[in-house]
Amino acid sequence: MATATSLVLSTFFHCSSSKLSPFPSPSLPNSLHLHKYRPFLPFSPSKLFLLPTSSPNPPTSSSPSCFLKFNLPKPSLPSPFDSLLLLCTSVVLSSSLFLADVDPASAFVVTTPRKLQTDELATVRLFQENTPSVVYITNLAARQDAFTLDVLEVPQGSGSGFVWDNEGHIVTNYHVIRGASDLRVTLADQTTYDAKIVGFDQDKDVAVLRVDAPKDKLRPIPIGISADLLVGQKVYAIGNPFGLDHTLTTGVISGLRREISSAATGRPIQDVIQTDAAINPGNSGGPLLDSSGNLIGINTAIYSPSGASSGVGFSIPVDTVNGIVDQLVKFGKVTRPILGIKFAPDQSVEQLGVSGVLVLDAPANGPAGKAGLQPTKRDAYGRLILGDIITSVNGKKVTNGSDLYRILDQCKVGDKVMVEVLRGDQKEKIPVILEPKPDES
Structure with a gap:
């Protein structure tokens, strides 16, 4: 075993073909030290045990072949200490293979990470962090069957909303819950809860619901400020358009201090945010976020002369919503x-x-x-x-x-x-x- 540590690798290359004449073996070095050629090996062993070739005679020049011949020193009988050391090393290596928590697929397959730009990474992070705060609201209405006269609850509409606090308060648009006999709120983990109406403001199209959900499932959305918004800054709308799961649309603020009329009373709503982010049916009541992930408005309406889902979107500013929600939570109504x-x-x-x-x-x-x-x-x-x-x-x-x-x-x-x-x-x-x-x- 001791002689193996100073192993000398002697190589003799003998190649022949119809176009190449055989290399004369005297032109090659008689011995190549292993440490000089470790970079060309698929691994870097400290000891290499090789067996001599079984054919004692090298092939003739007429046979087009290449071979390596290894001259190894005659092995000596290992000592008991060396045998014990080899046995312990084998046991340790075997144990490490069984105890190591390595995914067999990922251990041998190397995947190249997807390269994203800085703004793309920021958008992905914003969606992942704020999606747990957005909920899906189903508006159920009581209908009587014409034949059996049974009273049934059928969905008559749907919309979005977001978690306001850890007490289970959900904020949405009033027109999302208007005319409902029953309301259901679906959280981001697809758990559904019955919701009760805390209060609403028809003039500003804002409503507050409450669900009895565990606090560990409620993720309040961070509240921002809408007084210092600027035209041109990026905004992000999260909602459930057309009943689909959480969807993200992006755009910019295309106008400020707009005025729209409430769908319920016709009373004007001032200081509305105008955006080109897509707001489709089902997005109503969802949050409008800035690039920091803070709430700056509630997606309320879309102005489309053609009647299609494309057009100019409007959002109620969070400064207006903040005062309304505080009054609805405390008193159940707005004293206007x-x-x-x-x-x-x-x-x-x-x-x-x-x-x-x-x-x-x-x-x-x-x-x-x-x-x-x-x-x-x-x-x-x-x-x-x-x-x-x-x-x-x-x-x-x-x-x-x-x-x-x-x-x-x-x-x-x-x-x-x-x-x-x-x-x-x-x-x-x-x-x-x-x-x-x-x-x-």
């Missing part, structure tokens, strides 16, 4: 001030050739009725007598219903506002104390 009037469509007032809001009705128990605003009515002969036309509130000009709503959104319940009206040919100023909006069923 109202004048307590019903007014005519803007087109009707334009036909009269005046600018303002025509009062159609002012209930006596409402703020405007208590202050003395006059509604539109008919006299004893059936002739129409126009009511007061509101031209300004607190010195701010009112040309249509959106202007009136915009001014009231800046006021609080209990504030006294000065309402200027056109009554006949005269202008009058009437103080009105704003009251909260009545409860909605």
Whole structure:
């Protein structure tokens, strides 16, 4: 065994063919040391045990062959110590093969990692980190079978939402849950829970649900700020369009401080975010995120003149949503001030050739009725007598219903506002104390 450590590899190459003459063996070195040729071996052994070739006679030049001949020293009998050392080494190597936790496929197959750009990696990471916060909402309605008269629950719509806190509150759009007799929320791990309505705000199209899910399954979404957004910055929308599983669409902010009307009440929603990220049916109620993964809005509507799913998307800013959700969680409703009037469509007032809001009705128990605003009515002969036309509130000009709503959104319940009206040919100023909006069923 000791002589094997200083093994000398003697090689003799003998090749012949019809085109090449045999190399003369004297031109080759008689011996090649192993340590000089270790880089050419598939492994780097410290000891190499070789057996001499079985054919003592080299082939003749007429046989086109190449062979290696190894001259090995005559092995000596191993000592008992060397045998014991070899046995221990074999046991250790065998044990390591059984104890090593190596995947047999990955141990021999080397896969090249997919090369992604920096922005691609950031997008992938954003989707993976925020997907657990997005939920799927199913709107169920009670329907009576025409033949059996049994009452069944059938899905009448679906949408998206996101986890607001660890208490199980889910935020979505009001139009997603409108008219529902029952609601179900499916989390990212595909577990489904019955949801209860905590409260909703029809004017701003926001609703809050609650599910009794374990806290370890609830992943609240990080809340951002929408006041410092800029046109051109990247945004990401996550939702469940067309009932599909979590889907990511990307785009940029294409406009700020837009105004849309609530689908339920027609009341304007100010400071809406306009984006070119695809918002399809089923995306409603889902989150709109910035490049840091923070919530900046709720995907609400899409404006498409062609009626297709492609168009301009709109999202309610998170600064508006934050205040609404806090009131809904605490009180179950939003205490928004109202004048307590019903007014005519803007087109009707334009036909009269005046600018303002025509009062159609002012209930006596409402703020405007208590202050003395006059509604539109008919006299004893059936002739129409126009009511007061509101031209300004607190010195701010009112040309249509959106202007009136915009001014009231800046006021609080209990504030006294000065309402200027056109009554006949005269202008009058009437103080009105704003009251909260009545409860909605």
